[in-house]
Amino acid sequence: MADWYAFWLIAPISILSAGAMVLARNAVHAALLLIVNFFTLAVFFLILGSSFLFVVQIIVYAGAIMVLFLFVIMLLGVDRPVPLTERIRGQRWIATVLGLALVLEIGLAVRLGLGLSTGKVPDFSRVNAGGNVRALARVLFNSYFFPFEVTSILLTVAAIGAMLHGRRNIAEEETVDTAVGETAT
Amino acid sequence: MILAAIDWVEWALMVGRVVVIFAALLVSVMLVIWIERKVVADMQMRVGPNRAGPAGILITLADGIKLFFKEGVMPVTADAPVYLIAPIASMVPAMLAFAVIPFGPGITLFGRHVPFQISDLDVGILWILAMASLAVYGVVLAGWSSGSNYPLLGAIRSSAQMISYEVGMSLGLVAVLLTCGTLTMSQIVAVQGRHFHVTWLTWLPKWNLFVQLPAFLIYMTAALAETNRPPFDLPEAETELVAGYHTEYSGIKFAMFFLAEYMHTITVSAVGVTLFLGGWHGPQFHAVAWLWPLLWFLVKLYVVIFALVWVRATLPRFRYDRLMAFGWKFLIPAGLVWVLVTAASIELPAIRGNLNAAILIGSGTVILLALLWPLFTGSPQARALEGQR
Numbered sequence: 127m128a129d130w131y132a133f134w135l136i137a138p139i140s141i142l143s144a145g146a147m148v149l150a151r152n153a154v155h156a157a158l159l160l161i162v163n164f165f166t167l168a169v170f171f172l173i174l175g176s177s178f179l180f181v182v183q184i185i186v187y188a189g190a191i192m193v194l195f196l197f198v199i200m201l202l203g204v205d206r207p208v209p210l211t212e213r214i215r216g217q218r219w220i221a222t223v224l225g226l227a228l229v230l231e232i233g234l235a236v237r238l239g240l241g242l243s244t245g246k247v248p249d250f251s252r253v254n255a256g257g258n259v260r261a262l263a264r265v266l267f268n269s270y271f272f273p274f275e276v277t278s279i280l281l282t283v284a285a286i287g288a289m290l291h292g293r294r295n296i297a298e299e300e301t302v303d304t305a306v307g308e309t310a311t
Numbered sequence: 312m313i314l315a316a317i318d319w320v321e322w323a324l325m326v327g328r329v330v331v332i333f334a335a336l337l338v339s340v341m342l343v344i345w346i347e348r349k350v351v352a353d354m355q356m357r358v359g360p361n362r363a364g365p366a367g368i369l370i371t372l373a374d375g376i377k378l379f380f381k382e383g384v385m386p387v388t389a390d391a392p393v394y395l396i397a398p399i400a401s402m403v404p405a406m407l408a409f410a411v412i413p414f415g416p417g418i419t420l421f422g423r424h425v426p427f428q429i430s431d432l433d434v435g436i437l438w439i440l441a442m443a444s445l446a447v448y449g450v451v452l453a454g455w456s457s458g459s460n461y462p463l464l465g466a467i468r469s470s471a472q473m474i475s476y477e478v479g480m481s482l483g484l485v486a487v488l489l490t491c492g493t494l495t496m497s498q499i500v501a502v503q504g505r506h507f508h509v510t511w512l513t514w515l516p517k518w519n520l521f522v523q524l525p526a527f528l529i530y531m532t533a534a535l536a537e538t539n540r541p542p543f544d545l546p547e548a549e550t551e552l553v554a555g556y557h558t559e560y561s562g563i564k565f566a567m568f569f570l571a572e573y574m575h576t577i578t579v580s581a582v583g584v585t586l587f588l589g590g591w592h593g594p595q596f597h598a599v600a601w602l603w604p605l606l607w608f609l610v611k612l613y614v615v616i617f618a619l620v621w622v623r624a625t626l627p628r629f630r631y632d633r634l635m636a637f638g639w640k641f642l643i644p645a646g647l648v649w650v651l652v653t654a655a656s657i658e659l660p661a662i663r664g665n666l667n668a669a670i671l672i673g674s675g676t677v678i679l680l681a682l683l684w685p686l687f688t689g690s691p692q693a694r695a696l697e698g699q700r
Contacts, residue, residue, distance in 0.1 A: 188445065
C-alpha cells in the first residue's frame with residue numbers, strides 16, 4: 127500500500143521534471159531538473175524492491191554524472207539561453223520522426239519481451255531472499271558475466287579514446303607551473 | 312479502513328527518533344563549533360571565545376541569532392531559484408546521511424524494540440556514499456548561481472576536489488565492507504563486537520581500525536577533503552578566493568552553509584566511528600544498560616572530531632595542483648592496492664581466521680611504514696634541491 131502511495135506521489139513529479147527539463151532554456155536549470163528526474167527513477171527502483179539499484183542510481187547518475195555535466199556547463203560557460211535556429215536543414219522534422227520511431231521501438235520491445243499490463247506483479251521477495259545485493263551479484267556475475275565485462279571494456283575504450291582526442295601536443299606546450307625543486311633553482 | 316491498518320505506535324516512534332536525532336545533530340553542531348574555536352585557540356595560545364556563557368560556550372547560539380536577523384542580500388546577477396536552492400541542497404544530504412548511523416543497540420519501549428537508528432537500510436554504506444556524492448551540489452550551485460567570479464572559481468575547484476576524493480573515500484569503504492561481508496551498518500557494528508582469538512590479544516576487540524588501518528587513514532584523509540576542511544579547504548581559501556562559493560551569501564542562507572559544513576564534519580566522524588572504531592561497542596555495565604553504548608559512541612565521536620580540529624590547527628593549506636596529485640596519484644592507487652590485499656586475505660582458503668587478520672595487520676604496517684618513510688628521509692623534491700645546492 128505504501129508503495130502505491132509512493133508511486134502516485136512520485137510519478138507526476140517524474141513526468142513533470144522530464145518535460146520541464148526538455149523545455150528549459152537555461153542549461154543549468156535543465157541539468158537540475160534532470161537530477162530531480164533521476165531521483166524519481168531511483169525511488170521507482172526502491173518501490174520495485176531493489177534497494178541496491180536505488181542507491182546506485184543516486185550515486186552514479188545523480189551524484190557522479192550530473193556533477194560532471196554541471197562542471198562542464200560551468201567551465202565552458204554554456205549557461206546562456208541557446209538560440210533555437212536550425213543548424214542543419216530539416217533537422218527538427220528528422221528529429222521528430224526519429225524520436226517517434228524510438229518510442230515506438232521501445233514500446234514494441236517491451237511488448238514483445240514482457241507483455242504490457244498482464245496484471246501480475248512479479249514476486250521479488252523470493253529472488254531477494256538473502257539480500258538484494260547478493261541476488262543482483264549472482265545474476266550479474268553468473269548469467270550476464272560476459273555482457274557485463276564487455277560493457278565495462280567498451281566504456282574504458284571510450285574513455286581512453288576521449289582522452290586521446292582531447293590531448294593536445296604536449297611537446298609544444300611548455301609546462302608553466304612546476305613544483306618547487308623540479309626545474310627551478 | 313486504511314487508517315486502522317497503520318501501526319500508529321510504530322509511526323510515533325519513528326517520528327520521535329527522527330526529531331530526537333535531528334535535534335541532537337543541531338545541538339552537536341553548536342558544540343562542535345565551540346570546541347573547534349576553543350581548541351584551535353588553545354593550540355595557538357589565544358583565549359578564544361569567552362564572552363557568551365561560561366567559557367564562551369554560547370558563542371554559536373549568539374552567532375546563529377545574529378545571522379538569523381541579518382539582511383539577506385542577493386546579488387543582481389544571481390540566478391534566483393538556484394541561488395535559493397543551493398543552501399538547502401548543501402544541508403539536506405548532510406542530515407540524511409545520519410539516518411543510517413546506529414547510536415546503540417536500542418531500548419524497549421511500549422513492548423517493542425526501538426533501535427537508536429532511524430533506518431537500518433540493507434545498503435547502509437552505499438547510502439552514505441550516495442549522500443556524500445550529493446553534497447557537491449550545494450557548493451557547485453551556490454558558486455554558479457551567485458553570478459560572481461570568485462564563487463564560480465571556488466565552485467569549480469570544489470567540484471573537482473570532491474569528485475576526486477570521493478573515489479578515494481569509497482575505496483576505503485570497499486575494504487571495510489569486504490572484511491565485514493555486509494553493507495548494513497548495524498551488522499558492521501556487530502561484526503566489530505567480536506574479539507581476537509590470539510591468546511595475548513583476547514582483550515582487544517576486533518575493531519576495523521586494527522585490521523584496516525590503511526583504509527581508516529585513506530577514509531579520514533578523503534573525508535577531510537570531502538568536507539572541505541583544512542588542510543583541504545581550497546574551495547574557500549580566503550587568501551585567494553575571498554570566501555569561495557559562499558562569498559555572495561549572507562544572513563540565514565550563509566548560516567545554512569556553515570551549518571551544513573559542520574554537519575558534514577560530524578557525519579564523516581560518525582561514519583568513521585561506526586565503520587572503524589567499533590561503533591557503540593565498549594565496556595558494558597548493568598545499571599542503565601541502554602545508556603552506555605550511546606555514551607561510548609559519543610565519546611568516540613568527539614575523539615575523532617578533536618583529531619580533525621587538531622589537524623586543522625596543525626597543517627597549512629595544500630596548493631591546488633598538489634592536492635589533485637595527492638588524490639589521484641597517491642590516495643587512489645593506495646586504496647586500490649589495499650582493496651586487493653584485503654580481497655586476497657579473505658579469499659585465500661588456507662589462511663582463514665586469525666591468520667588473515669595477521670596478514671592484514673602486517674601488510675598494513677608495511678604500507679604505513681612506506682608512507683611514513685619520506686618523513687624521515689625527506690621528499691624526492693627536497694633531496695633534488697639538496698643535490699643542486
